[in-house]
Amino acid sequence: MDASKRASLGRNSFVSLSGIEELLKDLAGQIVQPVSRRTLKRSREEEANQHGILRTMDIVVDEQKHRLQFLDPKAFLQAVVKNSAGFAEMLSQLTTGSSFGSPLSWCLYTDEVTPGNAMRPRQNRKVFAAYWSCLEWSVRVLQSEEAWLPLMVVRSTVVKAIGGVTVLWKHLMEQVLCPMQAGVVVELPVVGARMLFFELRCFIADEVALKQLHTPESMAAAAGYVATAASSHATAAEMTRLEQAMGLNHHAGGVLLDPFLGPRFFGSLMFDWMHILLVTGIVGIQCGLTLGFLHGAGWTTDRINFFLNTFRLPDRIQKGGFQDVLTKREKIAEPVRGSASELLTLVPLLRFYVEKRVVPVADDELRRRLRPFLLLADLLQTFRTLATTTIDAHVLAASVKEYLDDFLAVHGDSDWVPKFHSLMHLAPQYRHHNCLLSCFCHERKHKVVKKYTNQLCNWTTGFEKTILQDLISSQLRIMKDWTPANYTKVRLLEPTKKAPVQLERQVTEALGCPGPFVASLEALHGGGYPVHRGDFVFVRAYGEETLGQADLHLQAAGETWKVVSFLHRVAPDIFQAAGSIGKTLVPRSLILQTVAYSLMDEQAVVVRDV
Template identity: 35%
Template sequence: MMAIQESPFTASQKDIGSFLTEEDVSCRYMQVGCTNPTENTSGRAISFLKEYMQAKSDTKSAMTAAEQAIAMLAWKRRSAFVSSLCTDYSKFRLHTNATTRQFLAFLDAQQGTASKAHFEALETALGFNLRVHGLLMDDIIGHKVPEAIMFDFFHIYLVHGIVGNELGFFFGKLRDAGFREDRMLAFVSSFRWPKQFASADAKRIFGKREKKTSPVKAEASELLNALPVLRVFVMMFVMKAGIDESTVQACMCFLMLCKVIDMLQAAVRGMVVDPAELHNTIVKHNNCLLDTYGEAAWVPKNHLSLHLGEFLKKFGHLVWCFTHERKHKLVKRFANQKLDGSKAFEESILKDVLAVQLNMMEGEMPSSKVRLMNPKPAPKKLVDLVGQVMPWATGPIMHDLRAMHAGGFVCTKGDVVAFDATSVGLVQFQFQAAGQVWTCVTPWKHVHEHMFECTGLDPFITATDSIKSCCIYSEKDGKAIVLV
């Protein structure tokens, strides 16, 4: 790859040739999503374009006039390149529907004028693949697609993403400070999760890694289960120990990461999240990551995260692919059995999947009301109890172990639920009477911060819709840590 330190080239810009104009060359050093590339991207683009032009001109010389012109234009534009480590969003120039169409039109015009290998190199340099019958080339909706795209924060942070990458560096820093993974594992293992999420084993984040700073390998649901518990561990033990300044900074960086995840989850659940505050929090976390661990901890998804605040501002909400990710196995179950992909393959697969999904959702369709998941007539003992405490309740009494909350979570017997930051309790049973769902809860006494006492208080019956959330907790000898 040619290194350009100054502009010694005198070739006329008209020598670029009719097949690649000055405007083409000067605007082609672009990433997908941003028209300001990184230094590496620009260098790669220059290299590919040089190879492409050499193939076009069939010239074997080390530096043709056309190549000199490309180098000169690249040098002139070098000041416009933005580092991939840049967190200043004001310096980013986003692709538009128009610029995307221009790129594709340029590629379409070049197709067939060079070998397959060199055309693919040109596609790589420009950051776009030409698909003549693809969505972007559709004359009806294709021109609207680029500005309708939203990055999925679920993949950015949780699928081989920012969370697992940073945890690797963070665990290495904690190990140097005397907090080894086995100690964290023991702490995490003492906690219980709401039954709705208990199948995701948070302990897997402590699996074997190649190096002490290697990324943590875990599924997204396991990372989501682990983060709140790790945050408490850091606040209760690490931050209160005699750690050095660099470890304090690593802890603060991790806590910022947790805050970002909290805000993103709130946004996808329909809660009010200020786009500017989300963006500023993401920027602060990325800057802290660079200050703490250096460039080695930066991955391309860190740059992608910088666009999430703008997406929230533009669209008014964020979407994530968590549900889609969980359903991969369902699609494969049908797709792997179909050997003939020539006749309505996609339609056939989607029909099978839709049928299964509708059947699974029969008792869990979205609703604004709290409801029992699988109501059954209550046993006589429960009917008598309801008659004593709620003599005004008429009609049949139904019961079930699980109740779907209007907030989208499931309350199950044995879960710890929260009514506010200091009011929590253990679910004993749930029933439906007088057209409403009720939950019997044994309250736990708040002591301090996350600490509660689990004994000595009488159970009470409350409307299930007064419950705000189900909690992760650790209980031993009548005392509990509850993450509200």
């Protein structure tokens, strides 16, 4: 092959020459057998049939039969245990679930997923997806999408044809609930065969849950009241108005009116605090109103936006920053619109600006108007910490009430939306479930569903079956090397390479252990989040918290270490950026958190909890 042809290799698909070189090295001496799409499909079907996970049920509506596929949770659990040693070890350490009297808390989730272009006039690919997990698997594990196993994927057009989501859940629960309650036999390491029992105790969703603005008792009464109205031959218009007023839809064959399943759903609802606060929710409304007050007092949006954009975020959230979310509004007090990640990053930085720049020079009236925002910032941080800490549910309820009372006192009820009411139910639900989950991980899980649905051109015959077979294969492949320690164990993250020679020499002298050592630009720290080279971090050293800038990470003497350049503290949130105290080798377990920072006049201003 001449030089011109070699130079053009991969250019049509944007592959670099070095990438082609590495690929050819990997393939050197190997015989690559061509694989057809038919072979891949046959392999996928054999894997699904091998474990007996894919099941079928028929739903008859108006004498028309609809055949739906779902994934048997009992067979899926047995397949995952057999395929994943880490998952099996986690189940063997559970202290509950081994008896019918103390079952595991089965948790379900559902949402509508829109693959492809959401603006297309035809939405045939819209699907309802459902996943399941268990509350006893710890909140940290439940924050990972791998810990939620697929249950079903059904086209929205089919769901509408059978009478809606409530009918779908009724028929699905009739298929899977009793077998899970009766127990699942799994082979676990050390303990051997073990029977695990499950009981439906948690049903979390976003928009579906937010419509249910009732306690379990009032929801049951409301469903009965709507059913009574329907039986009294109310007109369609009257039923529509009644359903809107009651906050639920009536369907005689739905799950809410089922005498066996209805009470279980009433008592298992959990609202998603992430959607209540961050998805077209309370945080956007509150930030907009607060910015309106600040603008009226001379603190313009452009001035605030310039200050906030001087901050550099930790590498793990740099791409999901908040640039220009404040300038997208047309009116001064209009709600701030942005993604959940953008608002989650915006709130602590805006709070820092209000507390450090505005409050010290504000009059009493402006301070009173800013108080609801500061209370909401505290409340948001409380919900974020529930993944790693526990609080008293009564304290949480008091914090919610204090914020809502202040909001009404300052802003009135003109901006009050149903999500403010939903916020009141989070504390009782936290007391009932001993935890509050968010749907961040489920939104990430949707990417897997979208990945496979986008590849299909025929969304009629066999659509759900093909998607579910792909999900089975994907889930088993992901869980093969899965372990709960993936989210908490301090370790280097890929890619890794040999540490520089000079660093190896210094580490050998300091620790007294010979090299070679493995180094990386990124590692997981003690808080369970990745730290990248260049991030500013707080480190617990000599009994106090000190700020430093992260450098290389390396593995030595059986522990993960971090090279940190410590900075001199000038004020509680200000550090001298020009010149460091010196570089120190710090165990990664002592890293507390990453922070946002802004360099001003050779000084670093830092903001925590981003």
